[in-house]
Amino acid sequence: MVKMKKSFLLLPLLLMLLVSVNGPVFASYEKVYDEAGLFSEEERADINTQAIALSEQTEMDIVIVTTNDSQGKPSSDYALDFYDEHGFGYEDSLDGVMYLLNMEEREVYIFTRDKGTDYIDAGRVEELLDVVYPPLGDENYRESVQFFLDEVESMMASGPPVYETGDRSDAGYAYTEDGISDESSLSMVEKLGIYLLISLALGGIVIGIMMMGNRGRSTVNARTYLQDNSFAVTKKRDQHYNTIVTQQKIQQNNNSGGSSISGGGGGIGGGGRKF
Amino acid sequence: MDMGVIVYKCINCGGPLAFKAESQNWTCDYCLSEFSEQEVSDFIVNEKAQAEAETSSAVLEEHHLKDQEFQEKAMGYTCQSCGAEIVTDDTTAATFCYYCHNPTIIPRRLEGEYRPEKVIPFKFNREKATELFVEWCKKKPLLSKQFTSTSELEKLSGIYVPFWLFDCHSDGKISGTATKVRTYTSGDTRYTETKYYRVLREGNAIFRDVPADGSKKMDDDLMSILEPYDYKDLTDFSMSYLSGYLAEKYDMDQNNVYGRVSGLIRDNMSSLLRESVRGYSTVNIEDSGIKMKNVGATYVLLPVWMFTYQFKGKTYMFAMNGQTGKIAGKLPISPGRAASWFSGVSAATFVALAIGGQFLW
Numbered sequence: 001m002v003k004m005k006k007s008f009l010l011l012p013l014l015l016m017l018l019v020s021v022n023g024p025v026f027a028s029y030e031k032v033y034d035e036a037g038l039f040s041e042e043e044r045a046d047i048n049t050q051a052i053a054l055s056e057q058t059e060m061d062i063v064i065v066t067t068n069d070s071q072g073k074p075s076s077d078y079a080l081d082f083y084d085e086h087g088f089g090y091e092d093s094l095d096g097v098m099y100l101l102n103m104e105e106r107e108v109y110i111f112t113r114d115k116g117t118d119y120i121d122a123g124r125v126e127e128l129l130d131v132v133y134p135p136l137g138d139e140n141y142r143e144s145v146q147f148f149l150d151e152v153e154s155m156m157a158s159g160p161p162v163y164e165t166g167d168r169s170d171a172g173y174a175y176t177e178d179g180i181s182d183e184s185s186l187s188m189v190e191k192l193g194i195y196l197l198i199s200l201a202l203g204g205i206v207i208g209i210m211m212m213g214n215r216g217r218s219t220v221n222a223r224t225y226l227q228d229n230s231f232a233v234t235k236k237r238d239q240h241y242n243t244i245v246t247q248q249k250i251q252q253n254n255n256s257g258g259s260s261i262s263g264g265g266g267g268i269g270g271g272g273r274k275f
Numbered sequence: 276m277d278m279g280v281i282v283y284k285c286i287n288c289g290g291p292l293a294f295k296a297e298s299q300n301w302t303c304d305y306c307l308s309e310f311s312e313q314e315v316s317d318f319i320v321n322e323k324a325q326a327e328a329e330t331s332s333a334v335l336e337e338h339h340l341k342d343q344e345f346q347e348k349a350m351g352y353t354c355q356s357c358g359a360e361i362v363t364d365d366t367t368a369a370t371f372c373y374y375c376h377n378p379t380i381i382p383r384r385l386e387g388e389y390r391p392e393k394v395i396p397f398k399f400n401r402e403k404a405t406e407l408f409v410e411w412c413k414k415k416p417l418l419s420k421q422f423t424s425t426s427e428l429e430k431l432s433g434i435y436v437p438f439w440l441f442d443c444h445s446d447g448k449i450s451g452t453a454t455k456v457r458t459y460t461s462g463d464t465r466y467t468e469t470k471y472y473r474v475l476r477e478g479n480a481i482f483r484d485v486p487a488d489g490s491k492k493m494d495d496d497l498m499s500i501l502e503p504y505d506y507k508d509l510t511d512f513s514m515s516y517l518s519g520y521l522a523e524k525y526d527m528d529q530n531n532v533y534g535r536v537s538g539l540i541r542d543n544m545s546s547l548l549r550e551s552v553r554g555y556s557t558v559n560i561e562d563s564g565i566k567m568k569n570v571g572a573t574y575v576l577l578p579v580w581m582f583t584y585q586f587k588g589k590t591y592m593f594a595m596n597g598q599t600g601k602i603a604g605k606l607p608i609s610p611g612r613a614a615s616w617f618s619g620v621s622a623a624t625f626v627a628l629a630i631g632g633q634f635l636w
Contacts, residue, residue, distance in 0.1 A: 092462075195628040203621030207613055210417050216500045216593075216603040222543040222550075224503050227481040233551050235477035238453075242471040250463045 031055065033082075036066035036103045038141045047142075050149050058156040060115045061088045061096030064145055068103045075102045075272045079111035089113070094267065099132070099148045101141060102272075108132055108144070109272035117269035120152070121161050125271040128152070136275040282355040282377055283518045286310060286318050291356060291377045293519025296397035296433075296597075301515065315515045352381055366490065369435065369522035378518045385514065389524045390574075393509040396516045397433055397578040397597045404431060404580040407600045408593070416616060419609035422586060430583050433597060435517060435576035436493055437525035440484040440506075441536045443570040447544040449563040450475040453555040474558065476548045482540050486577070487532040489525030493579075494592065495535065500603035501596040504577055508598060512576065522576060529572040541565040 031051035032044050039047065051062040063083070070078040079100045088096050095115035101108055110128050112120045120128065131151045135143040283292040283301065290305035292315065301310045310318075352361040354372040361379055363370050368384035371377065385391065399407075408431075412423045455470045484506055488498040544565045552558050578597025583590065586607055593604030 094462075191632060192629065195625055195632065198628060199621040199625035202624045203617045206620045207417075207617045210613075210616065211608060214415050214417050214608060215605040216601065218500050218502070219601070220499075220502045222546040225482045225485045226543070226547070227483045230481035231478060231547050232480070233476055233478040233548070235448075235475065236551070237473070237475040239473040240470060241473055243468060244471075245466055245468045248465045248467070250460065250465055 031061075031063055033063070033065045033067075033086075036068045036101065038066050038101065038103075043142050047145055047149070054149055054153055055090065057153070059095065060090045060093075061098075062149070062152065063088055063096060063098040064148075065098060066101040066103065066141070070102050070104045075100060075105055075107050075109035076111070076270060078102065079109050079270060080268060083111060083113060090115075097152055099145060100272075101136075101144075105274065107272045107274045108136060109270060110148075111270040112268070114267035117267050119156055119160050120269070122269065122271065124155055124161060125269065128155075129271060129273045133273050133275060282379060283315055283319070283515055286314065291518075292515075293378050294396065294516050295519070296400045297403070299396065301518070312513055312515055316513060319515075352379070354379060366492070366523050366526050367521065368524045369517035369520060371521075378520075380514055380517050380522070382514055384524045385522070391437070391512040391576045392573050393575040394435065394512045394516050395504060395506075395508045395575070395577050395598050396510065397520065398508070399597070399600070401431065401433065401580075404433075404595055404597075404600075408582065408595060408602065411602050412606065415606055417608045417613050418606050419586075419612065422607065432581050433520040434579050434581055435520055435522035436498065436579045437489040437523055438486045438575050438577045439489050439525070439529050439532050439536070440486050440573045440575055441529075441533070441540075441570060442481075442483050442572075443485075443540060443567045444479065444481050445540055445544045445565060445567050446477075446479045447548050447563070447565040448475070448477045449545055449548045449552075449560050451558065451560040451562065453552060453558045455554070456556040472555070474552050474555075476551050478544075478548055478551065480544060480547060482543065484573075485536055485540060487536045487539075489527045489529075489532055489574070490523050491526050492523065494594075497592065497594045497603045498579075501579065501594055501601055504596065504598055509575065517576075520578075525574065529574075533570070533572075537567060540567060 029052060030048070032039070032048045034044055047064055051064060055062045063086075065079075065082060067078070073081070079098055082100070083096070083098055088094070088098070090096065093115065094113050096113045097116040097120060098111040098113075099108070100111060108129065110120070110125050110132075112125065128148065128151055132144045132148045135141070135147065284290065285292050285303035285306060285308055287308045288303060288306040290303050292301045292303055292310065294300075295302045298309065300312070301315050302308070303310075352363070353359070354361050354375060354377060356377040357372060357375040359372060359374040361370065361372055361381075363381065366384070367381065368389075369378070369380045372379055409423050412418055451474060453472045453474045455472070457468045457470075459466055459468075486502060486504065488495065545560070545563050548563070549558070549560060580595040580597055582593040582595070582604070584593065585591075589607065591604065591607060593602060595602050
C-alpha cells in the first residue's frame with residue numbers, strides 16, 4: 001500500500017517535470033499571454049478556460065496576448081512573429097485567431113491564420129474591432145477580451161463569409177466565380193466539337209475490341225502445363241538500397257483579400273485599431 | 276497380298292469401317308453393325324494370321340522388302356476396295372480413296388519411330404464441327420452475313436495432327452530492381468518517397484505435356500491457339516482410330532521443335548518467377564536465366580478439324596480443336612458492318628453527350 005501511494009505521488013510530479021522541460025508541447029493549452037499584466041489571476045484563468053473551450057469548438061487556436069514591448073515592430077509583424085514563435089495552430093494545422101493588445105502602441109490587433117482568415121476575413125476583422133474597441137477607452141480590458149471571444153464564437157457558428165455577386169472588392173471566393181464563368185464561356189460549337197471527338201474515339205475503341213474478337217485467341221498461360229504445385233521459390237532476396245524523397249508545394253487557393261498580408265506562406269490576415 | 280494399305284472391314288458384311296466420334300466406336304455404314312476397338316483389332320490379327328498361314332514366311336519377307344522399296348519411292352498405293360491408285364504426299368498416313376471414298380490407312384507411315392504412343396480420338400463428327408463453327412461465326416458482329424451461308428462449309432476435313440508433348444524440369448533465376456512509392460502530405464507539402472530494392476528470385480518447376488505440332492504443313496500459330504487439349508482423353512494408339520479421317524506423320528522430329536517448346540517453357544518459368552515478386556509499385560527485371568533438364572517428349576496424334584475457306588477471292592484457314600471445339604483463325608472483316616457499327620456507336624454517344632450536356636451545364 002505504501003508503495004502504491006508513493007507511485008501515485010510520483011505521477012503528478014513527473015507530469016510537472018514534463019511541463020517544465022517540454023514547455024512548447026503544452027503551449028497550446030496556454031491561451032493567455034498577459035505580458036503587460038492587465039488581468040488578475042482569476043481573470044486570466046477564466047479567459048484561458050473559455051479560450052480552450054472555444055478552440056475545441058471551432059477547431060482552431062484562440063490566443064490572447066498583451067504586451068508592453070512590441071520590440072519596435074508594428075502590431076501586424078509582432079503578431080505574426082509571436083504566433084510563429086509559439087507554434088500556435090489547431091493540432092497539425094496553423095489555423096487560429098489571435099487577439100493582441102499592444103500597450104506600447106496602444107493598439108488592439110486581430111490576427112488570423114489559414115482557417116481563421118477563411119472565416120474572419122477583412123470585413124469581419126473590422127466588425128470584430130467595432131465590438132472589442134469601445135471598452136478599451138475605459139481600460140476595461142477583461143470586457144474587451146470577453147467580447148472578442150463571444151463575437152468569434154458567433155462568427156464561426158455562422159460559417160464562412162458569403163459574398164454577393166459583384167461585391168468582389170474584398171471577396172476571398174472570387175476565384176470560384178471566375179472558374180464558373182470560364183466554364184460557361186465555352187461556345188456551343190466548341191462543346192459539340194468536344195462531344196464529336198469523344199464519340200469518334202469511343203466508336204474507334206469499340207471497333208478495335210470487335211476486331212480483336214474476330215479471331216480465335218490463345219487461352220493458355222504460364223500455369224496451363226505446370227504440374228500441380230510443382231513451382232517452388234527456392235531463394236528470395238529483397239534488398240533495400242536507396243530512398244529518394246521529393247517534395248512538392250500544394251497549390252492552395254488562399255483567400256487573401258482585404259488587409260491580409262501576402263508572403264510567408266499565405267493564409268494570414270488581420271487588422272488593428274488604436275485607442 | 277498388298278500390305279501397303281489397311282482397310283478396316285466390317286466383321287459381318289465386309290464393308291469399310293470408319294471410327295465414329297459421336298459413339299466413340301466403329302460402325303459399318305452398310306449393315307449398321309457396331310464394333311469396339313478390341314473387336315476390330317482382334318479381327319485384323321486373325322485375318323493377318325490367316326494370310327500368313329497361306330504364304331510361307333520367307334517368300335513373304337522377300338516380297339515385303341521389294342514392296343517397301345517400291346512404295347517408298349512411288350508413294351502410290353492401291354485402294355483395297357476399288358483397285359484405283361491412291362495418291363498421297365509422303366507424310367500422309369490416313370486418307371480416302373479419290374474414287375470410292377473408302378477410308379484408307381497406310382500403316383508403314385506410322386511404323387517404328389513414326390508410331391505414335393498415344394492418341395486423342397475425335398470427340399464430335401463433321402456435322403457437329405460445322406455447327407460449332409457456324410455458331411462461333413454468328414457471335415462475330417464484324418463478319419459478313421454471307422460468310423456462313425455459302426456452301427464452302429463443306430470443305431472441312433478431320434485430321435490427326437502429329438504433336439510432340441514435352442515434359443521437363445526447369446530451374447530459373449531472375450533479378451532486377453523494384454520500387455515502392457508512397458506519398459503523404461504534411462502541412463502544404465506533398466512528399467513522394469521512393470524506396471529502391473534489389474530483388475532476386477530462384478525457383479524450380481515441372482512442366483508436363485507442353486505441345487508442339489510436328490508437321491510442317493500445319494501453321495504453328497494456328498495450332499497453338501487450339502490449345503489446351505484435355506489429356507485425360509489420351510489413349511494408347513491404335514491404327515483403327517484413323518479410319519475415316521486424315522492422318523499425318525511428323526516431318527519435324529522432337530529436336531526440330533524443341534527450340535519452339537523451350538522458348539515457351541522459358542517464358543512460362545520467368546513469368547512464374549516474376550509473379551512471385553509482389554508488393555512493389557514497379558518491377559524491372561534486368562537479368563534472367565532459365566535452365567531445363569530431364570527433357571522428354573512423347574509422340575501423339577491430336578484431332579483437328581481444318582476448314583479451308585474461299586471467300587471473295589481470298590483463302591481463309593481455320594482450325595478447330597477436335598476434342599474441345601476451340602477455334603483458331605482470323606475471320607474476314609466486313610467493311611460495311613464495321614462502318615455501321617462505328618457510326619452507330621459514335622452517333623449514339625454523341626446524342627447521349629449532347630442531351631446529357633444540357634442538364635449538366
